[in-house]
Amino acid sequence: MIGFEHHNHADCISTSVEAADNYCRTAGLQLTPARRRVLEILLGEHRALGAYDILEILAKNGFAAQPPVAYRALDFLVKHGFAHRIERLNAFVACAHPGIEHDPSFLLCRICDAVAEAQSDAASGRLGKVAETTGFKIERAVVEAVGVCPNCRGET
Amino acid sequence: MIGFEHHNHADCISTSVEAADNYCRTAGLQLTPARRRVLEILLGEHRALGAYDILEILAKNGFAAQPPVAYRALDFLVKHGFAHRIERLNAFVACAHPGIEHDPSFLLCRICDAVAEAQSDAASGRLGKVAETTGFKIERAVVEAVGVCPNCRGET
């Protein structure tokens, strides 16, 4: 699980962007400049960024500074699995396992706002059983866990 | 699990409000008129209501129509476990198991907006293991599953 360890960001970013690039080419999607830049921005942080944070950075990069510019790019990235939206934070984060079909789960540090993405099996556990019994058909299940990350635990 | 079945609302509401009333008296909390009315409103629907939906109803009931009136009551209800906030919908729902300490899980119908609350074991399953390995301490874990409820499945 990516998230709380230190690692080489520059590599991490360029590799991921390149992967997205290839995927889009294959799938007939357009990774336009704004979309690519937003993906780079998200990859540059292992924490969630609000749409307006991103918008601000885009503006400094010569893009238009209207909210739809950021929201459209984010919608694209989320729709195609390059990023996830974190409901609890009204914010967005780059996907840690792009290309793999998955329901994301997040570990959110309430102290430093770091975000780690993990896999969970919520839909197949107890919740899945309840849903099955009731006749509810689960299409997506996201888990957002709030707590304290290893770095912040050490520092208290 | 309460949620998708038909049942007697009037009983359901008065019983729950009474329970909240008793709990508050015991715990030294004030279930003031606005708080009580908001709880009743939430119990009257088995779906999530936005703060401004509630505010509108409060206004018709003679309460002040400023946002803080609704938010304060909702904060109180959520804090003490009488209601939950559903992040995905920016909305609130009455708790289906008040008095019991629990991390709520929700089944959200994307067609009719019905909400059912269930128990899950997200924090003790795969996600819990990952967290443990990493050193992340989970304090709360909420699951929000989107899908189609039994009633809407029948009607397609």
Add this chain to the structure above:
DNA sequence: TGTTGATATGTTATACTATAACGATTAGCA
């Protein structure tokens, strides 16, 4: 080549969600 249709962008305006701040009031209790 020129038309067409789908996709993406620029831009303005507005809707929706939530909280800060401060003074007035009330409840519970020493």
Add this chain to the structure above:
DNA sequence: TGCTAATCGTTATAGTATAACATATCAACA
């Protein structure tokens, strides 16, 4: 009674997100 904390009334503003419409780009294809 008088103190203290909790609650409420009110104004203002911050933060998040989308509607709507005009323009532009580009690939497919007659």
